[in-house]
Amino acid sequence: MGQLSTLLAFFTPESGGSPNANEINSLYKVELVIALIIFAAVEGAILYALIRFRKRRHAVPAQIRGNTRLEYSWTIAAALILVALAGLTFSKLSSIENPPNSSAAGYNADGGQLLYASAKRQLPPNKKALDITVIGRQYIWQYVYPGASEPDGLGAPYSYQEMVVPTETTVSLDIVSADVVHSWWIPELGGKFQAVPGYHNYTWFKIPKPGVYKGQCAFLCGRLHARMLATVRAVPPAQFEAWLANQKRLISEANQAAKVAREKLGAQSGAGQVENP
Amino acid sequence: MATYVAPVPHVNAHAVQPKRSGWTRWLTTTDHKEIGIMYMVATFVFFLMGGVEALMIRLQLGAPENTVVSPTTYNQLFTMHGTTMVFLFVVPMMAGLANYFVPLMIGARDMAFPRLNALSFWLFLAGGAVFYASIFWSPPEAGWVSVVPLAESQYSPSGGQDAWIYLVHLTGVSSLLGAVNFYVTIANMRARGMSWARLPLFVWTILTYAVLLIFALPVIAAAATMLLADRHFGTHFFDAAQGGSPILWQHLFWFFGHPEVYIMVLPGFGLISEILPVFARKPIFGYRAIAASTVAIAFLGFLTWAHHMFTAPIPEAILIFVMLSSYLIAVPTGVKVLNWVATLWRGTVEFTSALLFAVGGVSIFLIGGISGIFLATFPIDWQVNETYFVVAHLHFVLWGGAVMPIFAAIYYWFPKITGRKLDERAGRLSFALVYIGVLVTFLIQHVMGLDGMPRRIYEYDNVGHLQLYNQISTVGSFILATGVLVTVINIARSLKRGVVAGPDPWVANTLEWFTTSPPPVNNFDVIPLVRSVEPMKDIRREVERRSSSAHAAGAATVPAGARQVGT
Numbered sequence: 001m002g003q004l005s006t007l008l009a010f011f012t013p014e015s016g017g018s019p020n021a022n023e024i025n026s027l028y029k030v031e032l033v034i035a036l037i038i039f040a041a042v043e044g045a046i047l048y049a050l051i052r053f054r055k056r057r058h059a060v061p062a063q064i065r066g067n068t069r070l071e072y073s074w075t076i077a078a079a080l081i082l083v084a085l086a087g088l089t090f091s092k093l094s095s096i097e098n099p100p101n102s103s104a105a106g107y108n109a110d111g112g113q114l115l116y117a118s119a120k121r122q123l124p125p126n127k128k129a130l131d132i133t134v135i136g137r138q139y140i141w142q143y144v145y146p147g148a149s150e151p152d153g154l155g156a157p158y159s160y161q162e163m164v165v166p167t168e169t170t171v172s173l174d175i176v177s178a179d180v181v182h183s184w185w186i187p188e189l190g191g192k193f194q195a196v197p198g199y200h201n202y203t204w205f206k207i208p209k210p211g212v213y214k215g216q217c218a219f220l221c222g223r224l225h226a227r228m229l230a231t232v233r234a235v236p237p238a239q240f241e242a243w244l245a246n247q248k249r250l251i252s253e254a255n256q257a258a259k260v261a262r263e264k265l266g267a268q269s270g271a272g273q274v275e276n277p
Numbered sequence: 278m279a280t281y282v283a284p285v286p287h288v289n290a291h292a293v294q295p296k297r298s299g300w301t302r303w304l305t306t307t308d309h310k311e312i313g314i315m316y317m318v319a320t321f322v323f324f325l326m327g328g329v330e331a332l333m334i335r336l337q338l339g340a341p342e343n344t345v346v347s348p349t350t351y352n353q354l355f356t357m358h359g360t361t362m363v364f365l366f367v368v369p370m371m372a373g374l375a376n377y378f379v380p381l382m383i384g385a386r387d388m389a390f391p392r393l394n395a396l397s398f399w400l401f402l403a404g405g406a407v408f409y410a411s412i413f414w415s416p417p418e419a420g421w422v423s424v425v426p427l428a429e430s431q432y433s434p435s436g437g438q439d440a441w442i443y444l445v446h447l448t449g450v451s452s453l454l455g456a457v458n459f460y461v462t463i464a465n466m467r468a469r470g471m472s473w474a475r476l477p478l479f480v481w482t483i484l485t486y487a488v489l490l491i492f493a494l495p496v497i498a499a500a501a502t503m504l505l506a507d508r509h510f511g512t513h514f515f516d517a518a519q520g521g522s523p524i525l526w527q528h529l530f531w532f533f534g535h536p537e538v539y540i541m542v543l544p545g546f547g548l549i550s551e552i553l554p555v556f557a558r559k560p561i562f563g564y565r566a567i568a569a570s571t572v573a574i575a576f577l578g579f580l581t582w583a584h585h586m587f588t589a590p591i592p593e594a595i596l597i598f599v600m601l602s603s604y605l606i607a608v609p610t611g612v613k614v615l616n617w618v619a620t621l622w623r624g625t626v627e628f629t630s631a632l633l634f635a636v637g638g639v640s641i642f643l644i645g646g647i648s649g650i651f652l653a654t655f656p657i658d659w660q661v662n663e664t665y666f667v668v669a670h671l672h673f674v675l676w677g678g679a680v681m682p683i684f685a686a687i688y689y690w691f692p693k694i695t696g697r698k699l700d701e702r703a704g705r706l707s708f709a710l711v712y713i714g715v716l717v718t719f720l721i722q723h724v725m726g727l728d729g730m731p732r733r734i735y736e737y738d739n740v741g742h743l744q745l746y747n748q749i750s751t752v753g754s755f756i757l758a759t760g761v762l763v764t765v766i767n768i769a770r771s772l773k774r775g776v777v778a779g780p781d782p783w784v785a786n787t788l789e790w791f792t793t794s795p796p797p798v799n800n801f802d803v804i805p806l807v808r809s810v811e812p813m814k815d816i817r818r819e820v821e822r823r824s825s826s827a828h829a830a831g832a833a834t835v836p837a838g839a840r841q842v843g844t
Contacts, residue, residue, distance in 0.1 A: 013660035013727050024656050031654065035647045042614060046640055049621035053557070054628065061558040062623040070619075071563050071612070078611040082604040082650075089600070089654050096656045097593075138432075180427040181523060183588060183663060187729035191659020194589045196524060197426060198517025201590040214740075218663045218731040219588075220420050222427060223348045226734035 017188035017213050017232075018205035023095045024191060030088060034081065096190075099124045099170045099204040107166035107237035122172070122202060129172040129204065132163065136175070136182030136195035138221055139228040145244060155255075157247040162231045166240035167207050175201040183219035186232050192218045207234040307391035308798060309376050312398050314694065316373025319402055320366050325765070326409075327361035330354050332758055335718075339751040341739035351735035352418035353437070359421030360441060363537065364448045365405045367679045371544040372397070372455050374686055375483040377694065379459060381789035381796060382477045384468025384804045389461040397455040404447030411440035420733060422534070423504070425515040425526040430508040439508065445501040449494045456487035456494075463487075468788065470807035477787045477810070478561060481568045482547030485575045489536045489543070492579065497533035500526060527589055531582035539578040542642070542678030543571055546613060548686045549635045553617055554811075555689075555785045556632035557624030563616045564810055570609035570616075577606040587658040596655045603653035610646055614639060629783075630704025634685035637712045642677025645670055648723065666726025669719045676715050684711065684764060691768070692782045696794045697775030699767050707763035714757025721749045786811035 011032060015025035053059075101124045102108070123129060133144040143163045144156050165171050175184045177195035185192030189205040207213075217228035235243065297305060303315060334354050337345045346354065376394065380387055388394045411417065417437035419428040428438055463484050467476070476484075504526070506512040513519035515526050546567075554561045561567060580602040583595055617639050626632065648670040651657050661667065684707075692698045725746045730737055737743055781790040790813050792801050808815045 010724060011727065013657070014729055021660075024660050027654070028651065028657050028660070031651060031657065035650065039643065039647055042618065042643055043640055045618045046621070046636065049618060049624075050626055050628075050636065053621060053624050053626050055558075055625040059625045061625045063560060064562065064619075064623065065560045066563040066566070067619075071566050071616075074615050075566075075608060075612050078608045082607060085650065085654070086601060086604060089656065092656065180432055181424055185663075185729075185731070187660065191656065192588050192662065193659070196517075196590055198522065199524065199590040201588075215729065216731060216734075220352075220424065220427065220733040222432060223352060223418070225352075226348065226736050 014187035017186070017207055017211070018190050019100065020096050020190035020203075020205065021188055023092055027089065027092045027096070031085065034085070038081070098122055099129065099172065100206060101126045102128060102130075102170045102206070103168035105167075105237070106169035107240055122204060124170050129170040130166065131172050131174065132165070134163075134173050134175045134184050134195065136177040136179075136184070136217065136221070136228075138179050139217070139224040141182075141184070141217070141228065141230045145247075147244070147248070155252070157244055157251060159247060161229060162233055164233050164235060164240060164243050165207065166237040167210055167234045169237065170204060170206045172204045173202065175203065180221050181219050182217045182221045182228065184215075184230070185218040186213045186215035186230060188213045189215075189232060194219055205232075207232075210234050210236060307387075307395050309380050309388045309391065309394060310694075310796065310800075312394050313373050313375075313377030315398055316369055316376055316401070319398075319405070320370040320373055323361050323365035323405060324370070325761075327358050327366060328758060328761060330358040330361065332754055334358065335751040335754040337735060338737070338747045340748075341744050342736050346735070348735045349418060352420075352733070353416040355733055356417045356420050356441070357412075360408065360417070360444065362675070363421060363541070364444060365401075365408070367541040367675065367683075368452060368537070369401050369448070370683055371483070371486060371541070371679075372401075372452065374548075374683070374690070375459055375479075375486070375544065376455075378690065378789055379462060379480055379483055380466070381693075381792065381800060382480055382787050383463060383466060383471060384788045384791075384801060384807065385462060385466035386800050388458050389466060390458050393454050394458055397451045397458065400447050400451035400454070404444045404451065407447060408440050408444035411437040417441040422530055424530075425504065425507075425523050426517075428504060429515065439505070442501045442505050442508075445497055449498045449501075452490050453494050456490035459483055459487040460491075468804045468807050468812075471812075474565070475807055475810045475812075476568075478550035478564070478567055478571075479544070479547035482543045482550075482571055485571050486540055486544050489540045489575050489578065493533045493536040493540065496529055500529035500533070503529075524586075524589060524591070527586050528582070531585040532579075534585065535582040536575075536578045538674065539574055541675060543574065545638065545679040545682035546571065548682040548689075549617060549638060550613075551787065552631050552635040552682075552685050552689050553620045555783050556627045556629055556635075557621050558627070559620060559624035560811065561616070562619035562622075563612075566612055567616050570612045573609040574606060577602060577609070581606060581653075584653055584655075584658070587655040588662050600653055600655050604650070607646065607650060607653075614643060614646070628705070629688070630699065630701055630708055631685045631689035631783075633705060633708040634681050634688060634711075637708060638677045638681030638685065640677070641673055641681060641712070641715055644720075645673030645675075645677055648673065661726055663731055664726030665722040665730050665732055668732050669722035669726065672715070672719045672722075676719075681711070681715075684708075687764065687768070689783070690789075691771070692775075692778030693789055693794050693796070695772060695775070696778055697771055698778045698782060699764075699771045699775060703763055703767040703770075707760050707767065710756055710760025710763060712760075714753050714755075714760050717753030718750050718757055719753070721746045721753075725750070781813065784817075786813050788812050791816065 012025055012028050015021040099122055107130060131146055135142040135144065140160055142158055142160050144158045147156055173184065175193050175195045176199070177197045179197065181197070182195040183192045184195060184203070189207070190203060193201040193203050195201060211234050213232040213234070215230045217225055217230070221228060303311065306312060333346060334351070337343050337351055376388065415435035415437045417423070417433070417440060419433050419438060423438065423441055426432055463476070463480055503512070503514040507514050507516065513521040515521045515523050517523060550561055550567055581599055583591065583599040584603045587596060621636070648666070651661060652667065652670060688699055688704050725743065728741050728743065730743060737747070778794050780793050783790070788805070788807070791805060805812060805816060
């Protein structure tokens with residue numbers, strides 16, 4: 001039995017990071033069992049026919065042109081299998097698509113009201129999730145966290161390539177692109193979704209335990225598509241809060257340094273002047 | 278003498294002119310057989326070129342973080358490979374086979390529009406030439422799907438992308454003209470007695486292929502023109518910043534692209550349906566079901582395009598609709614497979630190379646068909662889409678549904694085209710290598726995709742067993758290439774040294790075997806009356822009846838004044 005499950009794992013998509021990935025994995029496993037049965041039956045029938053009915057002396061081929069009842073039966077049987085598959089998929093759909101609430105141990109800053117005003121995205125029943133905007137650029141992923149310090153939405157903390165998230169917390173992603181089409185995909189955290197310029201695409205995950213999950217851009221985006229990597233690092237909520245504060249501090253320090261440098265440059269040559277004649 | 282003489286229907290296909298000799302004969306020919314040969318030779322050369330590109334891709338992926346080719350070259354290679362195999366091999370190869378054999382199978386003396394037919398071929402060759410000319414400058418690198426905005430001039434400034442657009446236009450016009458020609462030929466020029474229910478199944482699939490091309494090609498032609506205008510004339514059809522839509526490209530491309538899959542595999546199904554009954558020595562099982570399922574697949578094929586876009590930002594209702602329509606298409610496809618199995622059942626199967634390639638094609642296609650169900654289930658597709666799982670799926674579908682049937686057709690029809698048979702032992706060796714090669718190359722790619730390896734990446738980190746899996750796949754691709762090479766050598770040798778075939782070496786069922794091998798310019802001196810779906814069986818039975826009765830008459834009674842046969 002253990003060997004069987006290892007074998008099945010060999011043939012199934014990655015999972016284990018988030019409930020939606022796990023649900024896709026279990027849907028896949030049921031389909032795989034049905035598929036293997038059909039595969040074995042049909043390939044077996046082909047092989048049997050080839051061996052049993054190979055040309056032999058005195059064998060006379062039966063001149064049969066069809067069998068209406070048989071043909072109706074297998075058409076209906078095929079249709080019924082697909083109806084069953086559709087039913088199975090529909091039964092799994094809500095657990096794959098709809099995010100659950102964050103756990104009590106999850107990140108809960110700002111009273112849990114970490115929400116962008118977007119009617120489209122899938123939200124957990126209590127409407128509380130950590131919202132991160134994922135921006136695809138040639139050839140790096142950028143993640144923008146809630147917490148804009150300025151009224152125009154600027155000054156929000158962000159990071160590149162590595163996304164840090166709190167455990168036990170429902171994280172809702174708004175996937176956009178700054179240039180060409182990319183596709184966000186961390187196999188263990190669920191399905192992939194295209195980042196298309198001019199469009200928003202949404203998904204979510206909820207990671208129970210601290211860990212690192214790797215993925216990469218899954219849609220041809222140019223020459224260095226293969227190097228457009230993504231990492232999600234899940235840490236306990238307290239650590240996440242510290243990381244976010246540190247990120248804010250680093251960004252504002254960098255902004256401050258840039259401001260100083262700009263002023264210094266302005267004082268040297270006069271703002272807006274060109275040094276070369 | 279007032280006997281009424283009914284006017285004899287008289288069809289002049291086109292005036293028969295004395296044959297030119299040398300290379301001008303090929304440049305000026307309007308004979309469907311010679312055009313068919315040119316199609317088949319040219320597409321096979323493109324197939325070999327696309328194969329070399331595939332081997333270079335597999336070499337690069339043979340080791341993690343490999344540097345056989347640069348990232349740019351790698352993107353160019355898979356773009357050339359995909360485009361070549363779809364636009365320059367499978368679709369025009371089917372046109373080549375149909376060109377040669379549809380008129381013969383329906384008892385016609387040529388295609389309906391012979392000059393248009395020649396134009397089709399030369400436009401196709403021009404498209405291929407324009408596209409391959411780009412290797413001397415900079416080939417396209419946005420994939421065979423040329424997804425925008427990547428294919429826009431801002432991100433792909435090189436002329437290679439324009440070469441891709443011209444290829445789509447030129448081969449598109451070529452295929453459209455060909456499609457109209459096939460349709461008119463099949464609708465109007467069938468032999469007397471060949472009703473729709475007696476049409477050979479390969480001809481049925483070519484009829485469907487023609488209709489699919491007529492509906493699908495204008496869409497890609499429009500999309501490619503819009504891309505051209507975006508790139509050079511300042512329009513913004515696909516530019517989101519200017520109110521255009523990148524998703525529009527995906528819809529337009531796949532509205533063409535999915536029927537294109539059936540344009541490639543339905544004629545392959547037709548070939549299987551012709552070859553299995555001949556070597557099982559049994560009529561096809563469920564002729565009507567197979568013909569009807571061809572039409573059903575073609576119709577449903579237009580309703581499923583968005584299953585290529587399950588990860589794009591499109592509404593849930595569309596996802597569900599397309600999942601269900603994609604499931605639905607599995608029913609007629611499954612019916613076909615079961616009909617083929619039933620055709621072998623209780624027959625006397627002869628293991629010729631043609632039969633092996635045909636049955637092998639069915640068993641390979643089945644794997645691609647089943648993995649297609651996973652891809653049609655959109656939550657599962659979210660995991661496996663755009664990974665090596667899809668690469669495996671599409672190669673099983675196309676090797677099983679199109680390429681192996683084409684190889685079967687080569688072994689089956691080579692005697693008709695050249696008058697000589699291909700060597701059967703080499704054919705069986707070629708089959709074994711191709712079959713094992715396909716399995717070794719592509720089965721493991723499912724696992725690569727499930728382990729998270731996206732497609733179209735020039736390098737990968739050696740996490741898990743990715744290196745091992747890729748090495749298996751690379752070894753498989755060279756086994757596959759060796760199998761193809763065996764058939765190439767077989768063709769080259771058999772042209773001169775093959776066993777002389779005679780008109781009907783396989784004791785087959787359809788009218789192309791009624792004439793000599795190779796057929797004369799006018800195909801048939803007398804076009805027989807068709808009484809069933811297997812006219813050659815009727816003809817053989819009739820010949821047997823007449824000769825045995827003549828023989829019996831000659832042996833039993835030798836009265837004076839018995840009529841001499843033949844005087």
